[in-house]
Amino acid sequence: MPKVISIGNQGFEDIRKENRFYVDKTEFIREWWESGDSITLIMRPRRFGKTLNMDMLKCFFSNQYADREDLFEGLTIWKDEKYRSIQGTYPVIYLSFANVKQTNYADAVKK
Template identity: 40%
Template sequence: MQRLPVGIDDFAKIREGNYYFVDKTMAIGELLDNHGEVLLLTRPRRFGKTLFLSMLYYFLASAREADYRNLFHGLAIERADGGSYMAEQGRRPVLFLSLKDVKHRTWPDMVEKFRSLLSDIYDQYMYLMEGTGFSQVERRYFQRIHDGLASPIEMEDALRRLVIDTWVYVLAFPNREVRSIYRSEILSRMNPGRTTSYLMTTMENGLP
């Protein structure tokens, strides 16, 4: 018997738990076809913004130890356009960070909470340090964020640097010099406000 997903905003939990789900997966197709630099979702509270972003994460994210493709079995996005959209499933490095639980009343407490969130997300990507394309300085920076020791200045750049590290890892160039060249190319063309758009465009078209 299907249940109502009251208070559940995780797409995988809803699909795997056999909850009622209003199929809005074609919004993913619209995003892939017409994405801009920024996606702004203007909806009131409890209108499914976090659930939509969770659904988008499971569609785009390339998981190391899980296959999210089955979550979309039988949904509209799987059948649309002869299944062509599913060729995009699981092909991109994606960072998913929600600030909905940052509800503290003082700025220092909010900074501490954000530091904790960064630590959690860096923990998901500890495998990056298994690679050989990162300098000792980069490893120390990564470890400080992971251990919750980062200063506010270091925290400001944490997500952008993690995106770059993840992208370089996905490229998986065997030659360290080539990795360095591509890292410099990404850095020169990326700024914090354009990270998502740049990565999506690059994954589709390739670096020049």
């Protein structure tokens, strides 16, 4: 069965579990990790994959995803033993404002 393009799905785990079409952006993990930056600001136009990339990072680093190599097998990052050994080994705090669509400050803060 051919892979389906999952439009609007921002969940890396869902896309991988459901075998949806995914453009491998896991090289970003290596680039970001090796940059050594203290702060990273990810700015891209709307609908450009920011939330999906952040979710991918969460799934890769978070200890809640320890032993979930199934999510990364066959992707670029998984070819490197160094990165296989750190997958799922860090506590991660993940915040997303992707669903904050309010038009005023007070309502946005509540959301």
